[in-house]
Amino acid sequence: MERIYLDNAATSYPKPPQVVQKMMAYMNQIGANVGRGGYQTAYAAGGVVLDTRERLAAFFGFPFPSHVLFTPNVTFSLNLLLKGLLKPGDHLLVSSMEHNAVMRPLSQLAEKGISFDRIPCDSQGRLLLEGMEPLLKPNTKGIVMTHASNVCGTLLPIEQVGKFCKAHNLFFGVDCAQTAGSIPINMEEMCIDALAFTGHKGLMGPQGIGGLLIQPKLAEKMEPLVVGGTGSFSHQEEVPTLLPDRFEGGTLNLPGIYGLNAALEFLEQTGIQEIQEQERALTDRFLKGAASLTGVQVVGTGDASRSSEIVSLVFPHLDQGELAFLLDSQYGIMTRCGLHCAPNAHKTLGTYPKGTIRFSFGYFNTVHQIDYTLEALEQILKERG
């Protein structure tokens, strides 16, 4: 049976072959640590780490490669941002569509006297811009929100929110888990002060590597989450003030950085416009096909040009878990069902507590796979719907 991977919002698969090759080359031929050895291979690894920071900075329209901080994933980056910046008595705004990578740190911080409000979104996940101003308080420090909903794909108006933050002297942090690598992002143009990304989704890198790009002025106010040896300033026991060292205690994930480096090279060569067009065309085809089936509800805007490459469906007469099982076991189609770590997004969309079945597409999916999946759904609905 053909296997069709439609869970790219969880992690992208397959990866470009260069990613695997570069990770293997590091493990087999380099293997050295960075800043901890006085020999050629250690310098070579240091060069790749620097090159990866520079590629990421260029990719996201950010002029400070030294302020590209490596972390294990976007969850860590968001924890660093929220816990490193907010102090008791501070107030933050988030959208009502956030992933638990934002909400769980905030629920921990609430116990320390940090409060938050949710900017309302409508039942398609669209942010109500007019809902921001009335929520501002004298102690509001910033806005943190996702660029695209991981439940239904709806894009949030990052550029407008960025301008709003600038006008109100608030910091603006964006969770780009679902858009980095699939949708062009320019931190300068979008007035983003802190961009949190994960390497293993749209950026097509391996798991275990992510990062935070943070404007120097904001970084000055942020405390590190983890501190330790950096291979630099070894004469002092105090935490270094220089970036990125200040926020990167301990050995970096070098196989991950090598893999991400190759993935970025692939993205640069292919071009993000080409990737976006391809993924959007597949999403559009699937959305139109799903909307034409009886017994299916599309969750979100139903418009591929207003979303990332995610489609969430609800089958009122079928159990979502059973459907995901049938797709996998009888048709080889891999999807995800449930709440996708974003309970409040489902409350906003009206799909709580049952959740949805999510289909998420990547650059390596094909038109044939979309059509085959639609046929499988039609067949299942005929038999069970």
Ligand SMILES: Cc1ncc(COP(=O)(O)O)c(C=O)c1O
């Ligand atoms: C919007 C959003 N934020 C955060 C995350 C967490 O990503 P990671 O597990 O790579 O930290 C995800 C991934 O599922 C996501 O979709």
